[in-house]
Amino acid sequence: MQSELLVLKDDEAFIPTDDRGNGLILQTHELQINGRALVCVNQYQAIRTAQKLGWDVMSSAEYNYTYSYAREHQEDERLRRYYESLTSKMKFARFNKTQVHNLNGNTPLVVNVSKVHDEFDLAMGYEKEIIPVSWLPKKDGYIQEFDERTGLPKSVGQTPVPELSNSYFYIDPKINTLAVIRNRGSGLDLNLDWTPANFNDVLGVSVAKKFTAERLEEKF
Secondary structure, three states: OOOOOOOOOOOEEEEEOOOOOOEEEEEOOOOEEOOEEOOOOOHHHHHHHHHHOOOEEOOHHHHHHHHHHHHHOOOOHHHHHHHHHHOOOOOOEEEEEEEEEOOOOOOOEEEEEEEEOOOOOOEEEEOOOOEEOOOOOOOOEEEEEEOOOOOOEEEEEOOOOHHHOOOEEEEOOOOOOEEEEEOOOOOOOEEEEEOOOOOOOOEEEOEEEEEOHHHOOOOO
16 A cells, blocks of 8 residues: 555656555656656657656556556546546657567567666666567557566457557567557557657657655655
8 A cells, every 4th residue: 555654746646566565656747847748859868868857767567557557546536647648638659668679580579778878879778687579469450468577469450459448559570679659549559660769759758766665764
């Protein structure tokens, strides 16, 4: 359960990740700089800017988890606002920190960027878990099943799945390294046909940070 000592700002929501009080604090809207949504940046710039501000760009798996949790807890006003920001009131597509490498090879891999160079658009570190995804579809289609570890689809088809919000999957199998993007057309549509270096003025950033119950004295 959420700790009584955790004080959230008006634009923040808390989603537990276990039963010990740990969880994610996330903003209920896109990351903003001087009152304006941060857009027209590539994946590396998005991660670097978020980290400099004390936040983190979520992974695709974290995005799936927070979406599902918020959808199931609409009685919480903060979670309702967050859910709406991913669906009916979504203004921008959004980056994840997840990348797919070696898509053209025999063993595609999923990694999450952990650190970006302070000045240049280069990944300086990845999280320890590297996940082979030989099962990743290489064609577009409605998502039939999600993989919980990666937040990516395990299969696609021609029929929408209402339980998965009729989520659609776009992919360009010609690109070898991809950035994972949540489209703004639907809450869970996925786009894997951009490189990490691409940018667009309709592509924003959604951020969160881990909350550890044992460190309640730390201010966020």
